[in-house]
Amino acid sequence: MGADKRITLQQAAEIIKDGSSLTFSGFTIWRRPMAIVFELIRQHKRGLHLIEVNGGPHTEFLVGAGCVDVWESCWVGHELYGKYGANLSRKVGNKEIIVEDYSHAEMMFRFAAGASGAPYAATQTSLGTDIHNPEYDMLGRAGKRDGKRIPKHKYIFTEDPFYGAGSQVLVPAAKVDIAIMCVQQVGEEGTVRTSGQYYSDPEAARAADITIVMAEEIVPEEYLRREADRNTITSFEVDYILECPFGAHPTGMFGRYDVDGAFLKDFYGRTRTQEGFDDFTKEWITGLDHMSYLEKLGWPRMLTLKANTALNYSTGVKRGQ
DSSP: OOOOOBOOHHHHHHHSOTTOEEEESSBTTBSOOHHHHHHHHHTTOOSEEEEOSSOOHHHHHHHHTTOEEEEEESOOOOGGGOSSOHHHHHHHHTTOSEEEEOOHHHHHHHHHHHHHTOSEEEEOTTTTSGGGOGGGOHHHHTTOOOSSSSOSOSOEEEEOTTTOOOEEEEEEOOOEEEEEEEEEEEETTOOEEOOSOOTTHHHHHHHEEEEEEEEEEEEOHHHHHTTGGGOOBOGGGOOEEEEOTTTTTTSBBTTTBOOOHHHHHHHHHHOSSHHHHHHHHHHHTTTOOHHHHHHHHOHHHHHHHBOOTTTSSOSSSOTTO
16 A cells, blocks of 8 residues: 545645646546636635646636636537637636637647657647647747746647658647546545546646546545456556545536536526626635535435436436536
8 A cells, every 4th residue: 555645625726836737637528627626716726727638617617716827728618508618708808818729639639748758749730720820829929938837839840751741730748737637436546447438537647747636436446456457547647536526516427427507507607797707606616615515506406417327327317408
């Protein structure tokens, strides 16, 4: 048994200092570490730099709360529950945040490079598009490209020296301070088992200096080793773990509970102004902890979201609601 990696929800947020760069588990409205996101808002974190394969509700909450200075990604929204990020759009319009736009594939290549220890990835993705317009190098225009945690260049063009395949784009590896994972199970020593799609979680964990895993349950390592091929992240890649049931709500946790579409629709509808966001935050985040948040939601609502163990989704939720 290695060193005890268990921490509390509050300690997890305390590890994340002002100015940290963060990335997250999951995809759009699935397996986002919302309980930690809410705690970051309660602790008034500032100056965060989000580097994501794609955004989602967690992005919108952190941006709306004024926690974020820089967002690097390709897209943010709530899928059918809200097509775009109203809070991010508002902050961009008010010039309160820097957005560095890459294509979805380029972001994935960046994390794959970071995970493998390579300084950059070569791709032909997005050639000929305005994503490569120098005018849209927002971090460069802001004078923030220091060549340390932020790359000296957004991209570099080159020619394939090996096979003569033509123009290539070199995109910098993602270098992230902290990856925050939200999964179904984590072992006592940090081994992660993710049910369903694991998206870019392994790359995110390996590209980060510190990985925090929040799980629905902490289980014995011996249990996970019985079927080791089902595990997705090894224990030595994980620095801290915590147990937090329903920690992804209002996003979904495959096999455990569905996306709370009604909650996301309410959030999307009410937070198109800063005043609306502030009111929503007062109702659902500030003055609460995770347990009182669940109590406020109510167990009838949570039981409706609970997944059928044979089907892996809730039979009490109508699709799209």
